[in-house]
Structures are given as C-alpha cells and as structure tokens.
Amino acid sequence: QAQLVESGGGLVQAGGSLRLSCAASGLRSPRNTMAWYRQAPGKQRDLVASITSGGTTNYADSVKGRFSISRDNGKNTVFLQMNSLKSEDTAVYYCNVRLFATNYWGQGTQVTVSS
Numbered sequence: 001q002a003q004l005v006e007s008g009g010g011l012v013q014a015g016g017s018l019r020l021s022c023a024a025s026g027l028r029s030p031r032n033t034m035a036w037y038r039q040a041p042g043k044q045r046d047l048v049a050s051i052t053s054g055g056t057t058n059y060a061d062s063v064k065g066r067f068s069i070s071r072d073n074g075k076n077t078v079f080l081q082m083n084s085l086k087s088e089d090t091a092v093y094y095c096n097v098r099l100f101a102t103n104y105w106g107q108g109t110q111v112t113v114s115s
Contacts, residue, residue, distance in 0.1 A: 002026040002104040004095045009109030012085055016113075020080040022095030022106055027076055032099040034071055034078035038091035038111075045094065049080060062088075087115040 008020040020036065035050035049059045049069035057069055068081040078095060090113050095106035 002028075002097060002099070004097060004104055004106035006093070006095045006106040006109040009093060009111045011112045011114065014085060014087055014113055014115045016085050017081070017083045018085065018111060020082070020093055020095075020109060020111075022078045024076040024078075024095075024097055024104070027097065027099060029099060030073055030076070032097050034069075035096040035098070036069065036078070036080045037094045037096055038089075039094065039108075040091040043091075048093070050096075051078065082111070085111075085113045087113050089113050 003025050004022055006022045008018060012018050031053045033050055033052050036048040037045050038048050039045040047060055048063055049067055051057045051069045051071050066084045071078045091111060092108040093111050094108045097104045
C-alpha cells in the first residue's frame with residue numbers, strides 16, 4: 001500500500017516563501033503523476049499543480065508564476081516551491097499520487113499566510 005508523507009507547511013507572512021515536500025513509499029511503478037491539491041475551510045479540494053514522471057507540469061491559474069512543482073524520481077519525492085505567497089493561499093495542502101487509476105493521498109499539511 002502506498003504511503004505519502006508531507007512536510008514543510010507552516011506560518012509565513014504575505015510575500016514570503018515555503019517549500020513543501022512529499023515522500024512516497026510503496027509505489028508499484030515510477031510511471032505516475034504526482035500532484036499537490038489544497039483545501040481552504042468551507043471550500044472544495046482543488047488542484048494546485050501536477051507533474052508526470054516525464055516532467056510535464058500543469059498549474060492552476062491562480063499560482064502560475066509563483067509556484068513551482070518538481071520531483072525526484074529516484075527518491076519518489078515531489079516538491080512544491082511557493083513564492084510570493086498571498087493570504088488566499090492559506091489552506092491545507094495535500095500530496096497526491098495517481099497510479100493505475102488509483103489516487104493516493106497524504107495526510108495534509110497546513111499553510112497559513114498572514115497579511
């Protein structure tokens with residue numbers, strides 16, 4: 001069974017930066033898509049960014065130019081570099097791996113941006 005462990009969340013002032021990490025274990029194949037989602041209180045969980053095993057990336061319009069997703073295939077780890085953070089980026093951020101039409105989720109890490 002795949003397990004995802006996130007780290008790197010916290011409290012930061014508007015305009016600051018944070019880097020999230022997610023280490024995956026138990027994956028049966030390296031050919032997967034890794035992603036970050038976020039969920040603010042009272043809102044649905046939305047895609048922030050994704051990256052395929054080949055390195056193709058996709059970003060939500062709200063984070064383009066500010067966030068950058070990357071991965072280390074050898075370590076089954078995905079990163080989210082978040083710059084120029086805004087108060088509206090405050091949410092619980094979830095790591096996701098999609099493998100063979102199955103979604104695996106991390107436990108979530110809180111990111112709070114103070115204005």
